[in-house]
Amino acid sequence: MEFRDQVIRVLAEVLGDKLSAEKIKQVLEKPKDLALGDYAFPAFLLAKTLHKAPQQIAAEIVQKINQEHFEKIQAVGPYVNFFMDKSQASAAVISTVLRQQFSYGDQDLGKGGNVPIDMSSPNIAKPISMGHLRSTVIGNSLAKLLKKVNYHPIKINHLGDWGTQFGKLIEAYKLWGSEEEVKADPINKLLEYYVRFHKEDVAHPELDEKARGWFKKLEDGDEEAIRLWKWFRSESLKSFMKIYEKLGVEFDSFNGEAFYNDKMAEIVSILEKRDLLKESRGAQIVDLDKYDLNPALIRKTDGATLYITRDLAAALYRKRTYNFVQSLYVVGNEQTNHFKQLKAVLKEMGEPWSDDIHHIPFGLITQDGKKLSTRAGRVILLDEVLDDAVQLARKQIEAKNPNLENKEQVAKEVGVGAVIFHDLKNERMNNFDFNLEEVVRFEGETGPYVQYSHARAMSILRKAKEEGHVLNEQENYSLNDPESWEVITEIAAFPKMVKRAVVEYEPSVIAKYGLHLAKAFNKYYAHSKVLKDDEQLYARLALVKSVATVLKESLNLLGVHAPDKM
RNA sequence: GCGCUUGUAGCUCAGCAGGAUAGAGCGACCGCCUCCUAAGCGGUAGGUCAUCGGUUCGAUUCCGAUCAAGCGCACCA
Numbered sequence: 055m056e057f058r059d060q061v062i063r064v065l066a067e068v069l070g071d072k073l074s075a076e077k078i079k080q081v082l083e084k085p086k087d088l089a090l091g092d093y094a095f096p097a098f099l100l101a102k103t104l105h106k107a108p109q110q111i112a113a114e115i116v117q118k119i120n121q122e123h124f125e126k127i128q129a130v131g132p133y134v135n136f137f138m139d140k141s142q143a144s145a146a147v148i149s150t151v152l153r154q155q156f157s158y159g160d161q162d163l164g165k166g167g168n169v170p171i172d173m174s175s176p177n178i179a180k181p182i183s184m185g186h187l188r189s190t191v192i193g194n195s196l197a198k199l200l201k202k203v204n205y206h207p208i209k210i211n212h213l214g215d216w217g218t219q220f221g222k223l224i225e226a227y228k229l230w231g232s233e234e235e236v237k238a239d240p241i242n243k244l245l246e247y248y249v250r251f252h253k254e255d256v257a258h259p260e261l262d263e264k265a266r267g268w269f270k271k272l273e274d275g276d277e278e279a280i281r282l283w284k285w286f287r288s289e290s291l292k293s294f295m296k297i298y299e300k301l302g303v304e305f306d307s308f309n310g311e312a313f314y315n316d317k318m319a320e321i322v323s324i325l326e327k328r329d330l331l332k333e334s335r336g337a338q339i340v341d342l343d344k345y346d347l348n349p350a351l352i353r354k355t356d357g358a359t360l361y362i363t364r365d366l367a368a369a370l371y372r373k374r375t376y377n378f379v380q381s382l383y384v385v386g387n388e389q390t391n392h393f394k395q396l397k398a399v400l401k402e403m404g405e406p407w408s409d410d411i412h413h414i415p416f417g418l419i420t421q422d423g424k425k426l427s428t429r430a431g432r433v434i435l436l437d438e439v440l441d442d443a444v445q446l447a448r449k450q451i452e453a454k455n456p457n458l459e460n461k462e463q464v465a466k467e468v469g470v471g472a473v474i475f476h477d478l479k480n481e482r483m484n485n486f487d488f489n490l491e492e493v494v495r496f497e498g499e500t501g502p503y504v505q506y507s508h509a510r511a512m513s514i515l516r517k518a519k520e521e522g523h524v525l526n527e528q529e530n531y532s533l534n535d536p537e538s539w540e541v542i543t544e545i546a547a548f549p550k551m552v553k554r555a556v557v558e559y560e561p562s563v564i565a566k567y568g569l570h571l572a573k574a575f576n577k578y579y580a581h582s583k584v585l586k587d588d589e590q591l592y593a594r595l596a597l598v599k600s601v602a603t604v605l606k607e608s609l610n611l612l613g614v615h616a617p618d619k620m
Numbered sequence: 621g622c623g624c625u626u627g628u629a630g631c632u633c634a635g636c637a638g639g640a641u642a643g644a645g646c647g648a649c650c651g652c653c654u655c656c657u658a659a660g661c662g663g664u665a666g667g668u669c670a671u672c673g674g675u676u677c678g679a680u681u682c683c684g685a686u687c688a689a690g691c692g693c694a695c696c697a
Contacts, residue, residue, distance in 0.1 A: 080637095081639090083636095083639075084636080085640075086635090086640085086641095086642090086643080087640090087641095090640075094639095094640085096639055096640085098639070098677060098678075099677090101677070102677080108677085130640080131640065132639090132640080133639090133640065175697095177697080214697065217696075217697070218696075219696085219697090311697085334694085335694080335695080336695085337694070337695055339694070339695095346623085347623095348693065348694055349694060350694080351694045351695055353695085354694095354695040355695060356695080358695085360694090360695070360696085360697090361696075361697050364697095385697095386691090387624075387625065387690095387691065387692090388624095388690095388691050388692060389692085389697080390623090390624055390625085390691085390692075391623080391624080391692060391693070392692095392697085394624095415624095415625085417625080417626085417690085417691090418690070418691070420690085423690095425690090425691085450659065451659095453659095454657075454658090454659060455657065455659090458657095468659085479633085480632080480633060480634090481633090481634095483625065483626075484626080484632095484633080485625090485626080485689095485690060485691090486632085489632095492632075492646090495646080496659050497645090497646085497659055497660090498644090498645045498646055498659095499632090499633085499634095499644070499645045499646085500645090500659085502659055503645095503659065503660090505659085506657085506659045506660075507659095507660090509657080509659090510656080510657065510660080513656070513657065514656050516656095517656055518656085547636095550636090551636095554636075562634095563636090566633095566634070569634095569644085569645090570644095573644085576660060576661070577660095577661070577662095579656070579660095579661095580660070580661040580662085581661080581662095583655075583656070584656060585656050586656095598656095619657085620657085620659075
């Protein structure tokens, strides 16, 4: 299956004593141009040991090498270029995909190990913004990727459902809010109160005092405070669920910050027992000087705990509950230091699994170059972006394919798919400035482009079936024309891409791959007629089927639907 | 000031853990629907790979310095 191994094997036969198979594997490369073959071995590194010109070495290798299973092997300058036997190779790839279907690319990297993923984690009483989208879709895609390589992902929505902001919210609600208003439009009203609070507390600092008082009451179990908190939480969650439904994301746990309230005392006592807690400026800290980090603030001057205390409790809870092999946190890169501290404190606590904790950071979304801020009221509401995208998809369908059935369903899949794909197609760490037209674009390197390619493939298969052509999936179909070869090499690369995406925690690898495969396929069927009744017809159909399968699976790994028609 | 991240065509980004003339999309310009959905395909124009050094037979890729941008730097999360 892996063509690369074939090349390494024959090279090792010739170079065995001079270069190990491992070394050959390292230097073997893929030429940029298919005209230079499928693989290339650069002879430079033998020049020194053999005291010969690399050109000459390349020529000698070609003379000695076993060419049996290759179309040809030739020396071009200092390179040995390998051309795979297209018939053999295409038969191997196509039959593998036809047999394995959507499990093509599955691997056992994880041995079934548990991997909790901390993702999405919006704050109660605030709307889900574009910033949360990143964490949500990256986490969701990583979960699907991890599952594909036999890990067991556990998606945890670590809700921001506790903290001093609830004091502010309660105070603001008591001052300006009403039950009817909130019931009618919970998130927006609650946000309105919150923003107003931050506007007014500049001139009226006594508001902060009151807010602190409310939060204290909340912590002490005051009936009214608890009632309001629960109400805000459930209303918020309801509206979050609507968005998650649109995105097609589900969670295994909604244990948020409040869940750990009763689990922090243990952390503090462990730290005390290990003599790690120190007093500094009235607060209690863990000194992390030896890690070159700022001290971790465990308790504020007033005795209240902080973010990191909660995260320590959560980390320990997750280890105990899931006995994870890795624990992931899909959180913005501005929190890099926090996670370094978290790992360092766990290490100080003597927990060796602190090394299994990985922060998966991602870049910032800005608007007009400025950071989004709920307090400043500068938010891009995800819900609105999704609705806009679906609306545009509807218009697109009316213009391009007005007779389509399930228009509404397809519009949702395409619109939402565009938004998700846009977020995943570039490396996580890149920042991007929000631009609605860019996000909901349907042409070029976009989700809809990949979806469209898949729909076209399905359309060809449908038509073939109507004409009475049925594929036998046990048959060995092979193609040896140069037009299909580029598509075949892309399909063959899929398992490697899955692995890379997992190892790098980088969904963009799959998004980029999907674009490449789609592009190769679009080019292919634009230049070769598939439904032509000749002896290669079934082989071409098998190729189209393989493409459709891998495109759909790629999109699936990103959390994007692949409609059969669009 | 210190730390992290980033710096490739007008714009948005690739470049697979150093190699053969630096790629794609968008935008601009020009072609292609009596032919499997033109959300497509083809072509032209556009780059001293931030700068300067170093390692190497070879550097956009590795190392160092400089410059620029973003983020962070204990009582928010």
